Amino acid sequence: MEDFGTQAVPVIPRLRRYARALTGDRLMADDLVQDTLERAWMKRHLWREGSDLRAWMFTIMHNVYVNQVRARIADATIPLDTEAFNVPACGSPVELLEVADLDAALRRLPDEQREVLLLVALEQLSYSEAAGALGIPVGTVMSRLFRARERLRVLLGGAPAAATGVLKVIK
Amino acid sequence: MNQRDISEADLQAHVDGQLPESARAATEAYLREQPQEAERLAGYQRQNQSLRDAYDGALDETVPAHLTAAMQRGGSKFQRWPHLPHLRYAAVLAWIVFGGLIGWQLRALQSPGESGRGAPAFARQAAIAHVVYSPEVRHPVEVGADQEAHLVAWLSKRIGTQLRVPQLNEQGYALVGGRLLPGSPDERAPIAQFMYQDAKGLRLTLVVRADADRSRETAFRFAQEKNIGVFYWVDQKLGYALSGEIEKTELLRIAHAVYRQLNP
CATH class of the missing domain: 3.30.200.100 (MucB/RseB, C-terminal domain)
Structure with a gap:
């Protein structure tokens, strides 16, 4: 327990990278990291020595993020059932132009898809680590990962994958 | 293992190098027969790479002192x-x-x-x-x-x-x-x-x-x-x-x- 801080410091750059991709904003990202570190420090007795500290801290960051997002959008929107949200928001060339940039495209993903994609593709967590961090079954990780990738591909100008039969094109 | 045993999850795992050894041969055989699918997966791998290219910069930046202080004994308000x-x-x-x-x-x-x-x-x-x-x-x-x-x-x-x-x-x-x-x-x-x-x-x-x-x-x-x-x-x-x-x-x-x- 004494060296929790020593072990946690090397994780900070990873948390910052993830937070920046997640929020798309430097300041928001560092605020998220700070909140995560504070929470992690207060809860450090809950961390089992020897288990993966990085995955544990991603779990905390996820919880902090969800709470922040929930607080931010509580008045403005109602949550969408994004599992039913198969249709990518593609269509007009103008729209495609707007999301030509990867970062902008990431913003267009539902939070839960973006989190899965970033934990797996960017942070290279195993599927089960990502499932643990997000508190969801591995099967859900797989389906969100697939949706996120497809959606991102379409947002970045690729053709929808008609062959898979999962994504439908708007007529 | 025939082609029907290949799931989308296997294909995603192939992208991320997380495919179990047991499923590897069958998945690779499937992709040889389905170049369109192979191309789709290659696209996902390019996504992985572009994500790292876009955000890896954060790893090399100096961590702001207030963040490091949060994890060092005696240095922070929430330490005590x-x-x-x-x-x-x-x-x-x-x-x-x-x-x-x-x-x-x-x-x-x-x-x-x-x-x-x-x-x-x-x-x-x-x-x-x-x-x-x-x-x-x-x-x-x-x-x-x-x-x-x-x-x-x-x-x-x-x-x-x-x-x-x-x-x-x-x-x-x-x-x-x-x-x-x-x-x-x-x-x-x-x-x-x-x-x-x-x-x-x-x-x-x-x-x-x-x-x-x-x-x-x-x-x-x-x-x-x-x-x-x-x-x-x-x-x-x-x-x-x-x-x-x-x-x-x-x-x-x-x-x-x-x-x-x-x-x-």
């Missing part, structure tokens, strides 16, 4: 909390600091002429009782500290709940005694006042009442009535107000001690 014996104690500290900050900000917001006008009735009532009784030389209290057991029993009976009297000797204030006061006009219930004084004769009063709204517990709040500072809070169905004509930080320190004694 977990060393305290009880979480409750940490929560109390937080409330007190919060209350202090709010009080400070309120003070800054109020113009001198308005100071105290916004203070809730309870704080105002406590401040008035302080002003009336604390200058008393001969009869500051109805029952003196020499009859403390009687004082507590009597006030507890009249307030309608078991009271405890905080001891503030450690803070430099000795109990003088206590008295019963009328409650506010719309609440018939009486309130109890305990008086303390320090070696120089400077007095503090602590007012306790059974709080009508039993559901709420509040943070420490601060109100200023002319020269009288009042910290007040609700805890476990009792409302408290500590009043004194002393520095706010000092009053806060004592309010802290009172709270701690009432919540061991």
Whole structure:
């Protein structure tokens, strides 16, 4: 327990990278990291020595993020059932132009898809680590990962994958 | 393994290099037969790479000192909390600091002429009782500290709940005694006042009442009535107000001690 801080410091750059991709904003990202570190420090007795500290801290960051997002959008929107949200928001060339940039495209993903994609593709967590961090079954990780990738591909100008039969094109 | 055994999950795992050894041969065979699928997966791998290209820069940046400090012993404001014996104690500290900050900000917001006008009735009532009784030389209290057991029993009976009297000797204030006061006009219930004084004769009063709204517990709040500072809070169905004509930080320190004694 004494060296929790020593072990946690090397994780900070990873948390910052993830937070920046997640929020798309430097300041928001560092605020998220700070909140995560504070929470992690207060809860450090809950961390089992020897288990993966990085995955544990991603779990905390996820919880902090969800709470922040929930607080931010509580008045403005109602949550969408994004599992039913198969249709990518593609269509007009103008729209495609707007999301030509990867970062902008990431913003267009539902939070839960973006989190899965970033934990797996960017942070290279195993599927089960990502499932643990997000508190969801591995099967859900797989389906969100697939949706996120497809959606991102379409947002970045690729053709929808008609062959898979999962994504439908708007007529 | 034939082609039907290849799931989308296998294909995703192929992208991320997380495919179990047992499924590898079949998946690769499938992709050789389905170049379109192979291309789709290659696209996903390019996505992985572009994500890392876009955000890896964050790994090489110097971590801001305030973030590192959060994880180093002795360097941060939240370091000391977990060393305290009880979480409750940490929560109390937080409330007190919060209350202090709010009080400070309120003070800054109020113009001198308005100071105290916004203070809730309870704080105002406590401040008035302080002003009336604390200058008393001969009869500051109805029952003196020499009859403390009687004082507590009597006030507890009249307030309608078991009271405890905080001891503030450690803070430099000795109990003088206590008295019963009328409650506010719309609440018939009486309130109890305990008086303390320090070696120089400077007095503090602590007012306790059974709080009508039993559901709420509040943070420490601060109100200023002319020269009288009042910290007040609700805890476990009792409302408290500590009043004194002393520095706010000092009053806060004592309010802290009172709270701690009432919540061991």
